[in-house]
Amino acid sequence: MIDEDRPTISSRDERATPRDGPDAIIAAIVASARGALSRANVPAATVVAAGCSSPGPLDHKTGIVLETPNLVGFREIHLADRLAERLGTKVFIDRDTCMAAIAEGMVGAARGAKDFVYVTVSTGVGGSIVSGGRMEPYPHIGRSSFAGRDASSCSEIGHFPVALQLDASRPANDDLPMCGCGSYGCVEAFAAGSKMAEMYGAKDAGEVYAASARGEERATAIVTRAERALANLAVGLVNVLNPSVIVVGGSIAEHQPAHVLEPMRRAISERAFKVPALAVRVEPAALGADVGMLGAVLEARERAAGKGAWFL
């Protein structure tokens, strides 16, 4: 891959995600796409393909979002078809984390790596796994059969449980933070920005980190537990998957590297098996907040051209 492969972003239109159901979300996506085209003076009819990054699980082949804990009412939504119909172009959807991994792998921090894991620490915690230069079987080894369909996109890295209640006389979920997915003890339940803010009663995780920096004890406890959860995830990924790079993106990773990348690196160095620990680099994502857009464009371009074996 060469630098010219990195897409140029010529216009953008950002909107808050509606909280009143899938129709409103789809309408907002369509309005946003039209807004971006209009600002760039690009006639809709000249658009060859569009990429849409979405939370999962979803089936990127059929374009259906199956279930997603963080979007209200998004279940069994034919997202690609509904967008294509209203935008009048081919639409390729994929998980946000897969598109981000594609971008980081093709033009970002994992360029040249064949075996890497992309982790995002942001509102949620997610990621995807690239093996031998492919998300294979996409996104990893899964081939789920859900309602007769091949729903293969289910690498939910943020939902590895990394904590348990040690006191056997107490219920299994006692004291463990509940996760949006309905389970408890997930990495995401400790280290997602939305969860940290909720636990502290703040508007966002930035406030929690700021309070911790001032020495506020309750904030520091939340930050410490998030670090421990990310440390467990990092050690587990290295011991089980042996990647050559772990790319860590997302807004919290970007703004709080000392509380995200550093604890991950330290844990790998102190606690993982030596062979895979020496082989792995933990790198900040190179593409910042645009990673999802870049990945969507790269994936749509490849898939529209009938290529994309790298990630299909």
Next chain:
Amino acid sequence: MIDEDRPTISSRDERATPRDGPDAIIAAIVASARGALSRANVPAATVVAAGCSSPGPLDHKTGIVLETPNLVGFREIHLADRLAERLGTKVFIDRDTCMAAIAEGMVGAARGAKDFVYVTVSTGVGGSIVSGGRMEPYPHIGRSSFAGRDASSCSEIGHFPVALQLDASRPANDDLPMCGCGSYGCVEAFAAGSKMAEMYGAKDAGEVYAASARGEERATAIVTRAERALANLAVGLVNVLNPSVIVVGGSIAEHQPAHVLEPMRRAISERAFKVPALAVRVEPAALGADVGMLGAVLEARERAAGKGAWFL
């Protein structure tokens, strides 16, 4: 694969693993191989190839065991070469868990599955990942460069950390069981037979399960925590890897299915994402205690014939 592919075991020679270093262990393996040949009346000169199953991490291509926490002094040992020299035949080594997965995948509980995880719950907790019908890149995505060698065999499923100290004012490893690997909070540190016995002060895990069945509180606590650790592992494997089968072998899984397979199944059903949870079966290993031997024979046969793309 057809049933005739299942090797017949015509003689066996079992010995305890010496605890006084690699030379003694290698001598015992050689003596055991000669013993088995002699009982079967097979002249050593007619042997085409031998397979040797070993704990890892190891490099199956060079035949070197890199480090292993459970064998005294086994570090950087050229096991395949040293055995080949003394046995006068080709020797193919591999991780015990990989050979077990090969056997279960070719002639056992995962036959026909392309994407499965093999987990063993025994003296230790381990496993391996098969993706798209291959351990690829063997055993999973890893390509470690260790002292210039391609040491790719590092899927240490038992060493995913599944617990953390929730009280941020206490040290990160406080109250967490130490693992043989030097880390803490690993699945193995909770659910390995050797660790359970050690925590209880018993000679083996069977005593702990028996005491728990009698209602002994301390034993029940150990069993409950082991179940919680295995539940976390199961949910994490399903959410992150989305396998079609999880084959669970090892002596503890075999003797205590209600404390191993059942909590894994229950946790998947109650806590994992629905799409991958509906797609996965948790199956007891089909090949029992012979799984390692069968896998070693199958792998040696394929590799000696220059085949074995399935797992090489």
